[in-house]
Amino acid sequence: MKIQGKTALVTGASRGIGRAIAIELAQNGIQRLLLVARDATRLAQLATEIEVEGVEVVIIPLDLTKPIDVNIAVAKAWRDYGPIHLLVNCAGIVHQTPFLQSKMYQIHEEISLNLMGMYTITRLMARRMAARQEGTIVNVSSLMGKVAAPTMSTYSATKFAILGFTQALRGELSAHKLNVISLLPSLTDTDMSRGLKLFSWVRATTPKRVAISLLRGLHRGDSEILVGWQSYLAVWGQRLAPWLLEKILLITAPQWQEKPQLRG
Template identity: 65%
Template sequence: MKLPGKTVLVTGASRGIGRAIALELAHQGINRLLLVARNQINLADVAAEIDAMGVKVEVVILPLDLTDSVAVSRAIAQAWRDYGPIDLLINCAGIAHQTSFLQSKLSQVKDELSVNLIGTYNITRLVAKRMVKQKKGTIINVSSLMGKIAAPTMATYSATKFALLGFTQALRGELAPHKIRVMALLPSLTDTDMTRGLECFRFMKPVCPEKVAQALVMGLQKDTPEIVVGWQSHLALWCQRLAPWLMEQITAMAAPLSQKPPSIGSVVKMI
């Protein structure tokens, strides 16, 4: 996909990987950036940062709760009327609660399912229907390495990221006849402000969000269904394919539960 001149919508754009993606895309000659997140002040800060870069890109902020289907529907319809077709949708919004499964709370589980799955479904459905009419478009769902290798203390988060990969694969088959590409981005543990409070997994060196954003841009130039970020991720996935029993043991040893009990309700944004 050639980025110059395109209109791109990024969810979860106020911080972490979403913010890094927005900043990286601004360097790529795109025409317009639609930035979605709950926090309007943080979105305005990202917009100001892009403006200070001196690049020629129009930035539009859309403060939205993706779990509010009515508000999302209205916002996308209005944005499509005001700013024209969206060429690229990047679903980056996501939350995670780190705790042992036996200590987890149903309210936390519902939060993760609502944002990571229902929120992604809401906006993807609205944008995809419009892309079908224009017979072109690209959708990227930001999953995680934990969408391939589940991690203790992150049971629900891992489940949502596995589900996102299934969702992506299904959409890829359904939307291909309409000339719409659907891809997945799989970062590993990423060094963001929220993950710094995470109970650490041993053997994992966090990648910087800028590297994830650069990998996304490079992946867009290739016809690949999944963009895997970092050598650690590639190594882990090879181990998972060749010796899944070994990968499971390594994951168990690396988990915080093998060191000390994680603080209940510690909230992180993994991707």
């Protein structure tokens, strides 16, 4: 995909990977950026930073877990700034907890945003793109969408689901000339990840490196974009010796001292 002169909408743009992707798009010729996140202040700060690149920036403070608000926002964006050529679904949240200690409100948060929020905006955007027979959708999954790990069960479940969703859409929407791509970062140094207990063998990459990998993948026309050698090593380990990789994950997983509280 050539992004020069195009319009892109990026969710989760206020921080982390989404923010880095927005900046990288601006520095590589995108004409207009629609930035979506819940934090209006952070979005405004990012817009000020990006506008010096000569890019038109529109901020859209929005909670993707509220379908009615999303519907209204997408309709308005297409009316005022469309057509939108590129959708990057980057919004997400993680709660790292052993399954027996997990809390239902945290599970609901992860599924509501990571999966259902992405589904809601993608459905609205894809229908409009399909009507024009033009568009690219990038769904940000994770290495955890290929290799699940202890203490990350719900997060992994949502990221596995994103890969399945992306693969299904890739087949369905190709008839409408839409490209559907998955981006799979490994652990990335963001605000969200700094609160995690890390696996001992994992080394964090940077949001900028993830963004650069995405731009390269778009240029090459990749359908799946892995980021970093650790991702390739883990994926090949999963394919060739899943039993060995599972043992390694158990050995290197963070240790938790708390015990589950069982209640009737």
